[in-house]
Amino acid sequence: MKAVFISLLLAPLLHAAEKPRNIVFIIADDLGVTDLNLDGSDMFYETPHLQKLARTGVTFANGYASCPVCSPTRSAVMTGQNPARTRNTNYFGAPNQFYGAIPADYDPVRDFLESGKNLNGRHKYPLWPAPYLGHLPDGTTTLAQAFKKHGYSTFFAGKWHLGPEGHFPQDHGFDINIGGQSGGGPYGGKKYFSPYGNPQIKDGPPGEHLTERLGRETAGFIKANKDMPFLAYLSFYAVHTPLMAPDVLVKKYEAKRKRMGLGDTFAPEPPRENRTVHSHAIYAAMIEAMDSACGQVFDALEENGLAETTIVVFTSDNGGLSTSEGSPTTNLPYRAGKGWLYEGGIRVPLIVRNPATGNGGTTTAEPVYSTDFYPTLLAATGHDPLPDQHKDGVSFLPFLEKPDTAPSGRAMFWHYPHWGNQGGSPGTAVRLGKWKLIRWQWPERTELFDLEAVPGEKNNLAADQPDITADLSQRIDAFLAETQALQPHRNSDLKGDFRKW
Numbered sequence: 001m002k003a004v005f006i007s008l009l010l011a012p013l014l015h016a017a018e019k020p021r022n023i024v025f026i027i028a029d030d031l032g033v034t035d036l037n038l039d040g041s042d043m044f045y046e047t048p049h050l051q052k053l054a055r056t057g058v059t060f061a062n063g064y065a066s067c068p069v070c071s072p073t074r075s076a077v078m079t080g081q082n083p084a085r086t087r088n089t090n091y092f093g094a095p096n097q098f099y100g101a102i103p104a105d106y107d108p109v110r111d112f113l114e115s116g117k118n119l120n121g122r123h124k125y126p127l128w129p130a131p132y133l134g135h136l137p138d139g140t141t142t143l144a145q146a147f148k149k150h151g152y153s154t155f156f157a158g159k160w161h162l163g164p165e166g167h168f169p170q171d172h173g174f175d176i177n178i179g180g181q182s183g184g185g186p187y188g189g190k191k192y193f194s195p196y197g198n199p200q201i202k203d204g205p206p207g208e209h210l211t212e213r214l215g216r217e218t219a220g221f222i223k224a225n226k227d228m229p230f231l232a233y234l235s236f237y238a239v240h241t242p243l244m245a246p247d248v249l250v251k252k253y254e255a256k257r258k259r260m261g262l263g264d265t266f267a268p269e270p271p272r273e274n275r276t277v278h279s280h281a282i283y284a285a286m287i288e289a290m291d292s293a294c295g296q297v298f299d300a301l302e303e304n305g306l307a308e309t310t311i312v313v314f315t316s317d318n319g320g321l322s323t324s325e326g327s328p329t330t331n332l333p334y335r336a337g338k339g340w341l342y343e344g345g346i347r348v349p350l351i352v353r354n355p356a357t358g359n360g361g362t363t364t365a366e367p368v369y370s371t372d373f374y375p376t377l378l379a380a381t382g383h384d385p386l387p388d389q390h391k392d393g394v395s396f397l398p399f400l401e402k403p404d405t406a407p408s409g410r411a412m413f414w415h416y417p418h419w420g421n422q423g424g425s426p427g428t429a430v431r432l433g434k435w436k437l438i439r440w441q442w443p444e445r446t447e448l449f450d451l452e453a454v455p456g457e458k459n460n461l462a463a464d465q466p467d468i469t470a471d472l473s474q475r476i477d478a479f480l481a482e483t484q485a486l487q488p489h490r491n492s493d494l495k496g497d498f499r500k501w
């Protein structure tokens with residue numbers, strides 16, 4: 001009896017000892033949900049290292065970003081809160097950015113016009129976009145700070161784009177910051193090649209490739225910290241524009257494009273056109289370079305005996321760029337892409353490897369998004385949740401333990417009160433089970449889609465399903481009220497029928 005009692009006391013400790021103690025979190029920039037080659041097929045893109053990760057991890061068939069653009073999603077990962085709540089609803093640097101409290105003299109029209117980005121003139125905008133906070137909210141306990149309090153060494157490499165100087169990674173819990181600054185892309189120096197013109201990363205030899213460098217730095221950190229718990233956050237600038245890659249890879253995909261007989265085809269997605277085929281050689285080269293950098297990180301875990309004590313997450317910050325800026329990829333069968341509230345703008349690849357739960361090579365149908373990483377990683381490493389911080393996140397650890405569990409059926413929300421550079425317009429969306437409702441603020445309309453029947457969101461069922469439409473619309477109202485979400489402003493200069501503008 002005494003032995004049984006002792007074993008019961010020791011069981012929680014033994015179970016805790018089995019939990020992974022390290023985290024490698026990898027987030028790509030603008031990588032679309034169909035941009036990974038996970039089955040080794042003769043797809044145009046090649047991602048063998050991420051294919052290997054999928055064979056040893058759980059793939060989420062319904063992985064989402066918390067916003068169709070980058071900064072809000074990155075904020076959601078760091079805070080565990082919906083961007084509507086943190087007021088981080090647009091990419092930082094866009095029109096109508098503010099810091100701290102909204103100024104008493106805030107004028108959305110003036111700020112928007114003075115930004116120099118209203119290329120169509122004042123009378124062309126039926127709505128002035130909502131203001132948004134241009135840094136993480138004061139008082140936030142970030143993901144890095146939470147793990148730092150548990151004795152973790154914390155490392156950041158790559159794109160930050162979550163605030164100006166004073167709000168960099170080192171100001172939010174990261175011991176090391178390599179490359180993280182205010183900008184959303186590698187726009188200094190020679191961009192993706194050294195010299196980088198980025199004060200947060202030392203230049204390498206002339207011509208060194210940024211994507212490879214970030215992978216190498218992350219691998220070096222893993223080796224240096226193999227004897228203590230760590231959080232390594234690798235945030236690629238790739239595959240964001242500018243579209244650049246090593247020449248040898250570009251030539252490889254130019255030849256492959258020719259061999260496969262691929263061209264460039266587009267379909268209407270008013271007011272833009274949407275790419276419909278994977279065929280962009282430079283973009284494919286950028287994907288392979290990113291995959292190779294991931295391989296460096298995975299090799300470092302293996303070589304240092306850490307593969308079985310480290311959780312690995314791979315995801316993206318928004319959908320693939322398909323309607324603008326070169327339109328280098330397609331998200332089909334999902335509609336549109338980055339900057340849109342349609343599925344192509346918010347669905348992203350998501351693979352999670354948790355050695356404690358195994359289930360390698362499996363897929364789960366549970367819909368999850370960026371707010372969920374915070375509570376999941378705490379739970380998976382045996383640490384207590386912080387519900388006052390990750391208010392909008394839900395741990396998906398049960399779906400790593402049993403991937404075939406039926407989806408939970410919770411509601412998920414997206415609020416984007418801005419004009420997307422890629423053609424999208426202001427609106428709010430909710431997904432509940434198979435149903436997704438988008439309430440657009442211009443032109444004013446409601447769209448309801450059955451994602452199981454038509455994942456491409458082509459059949460608007462709002463008129464055919466009035467009860468479901470009313471229920472989901474009411475849920476949006478409650479969400480907007482509870483988060484005190486900021487909204488666009490009506491353009492009083494616009495004459496005539498607002499809905500037909």
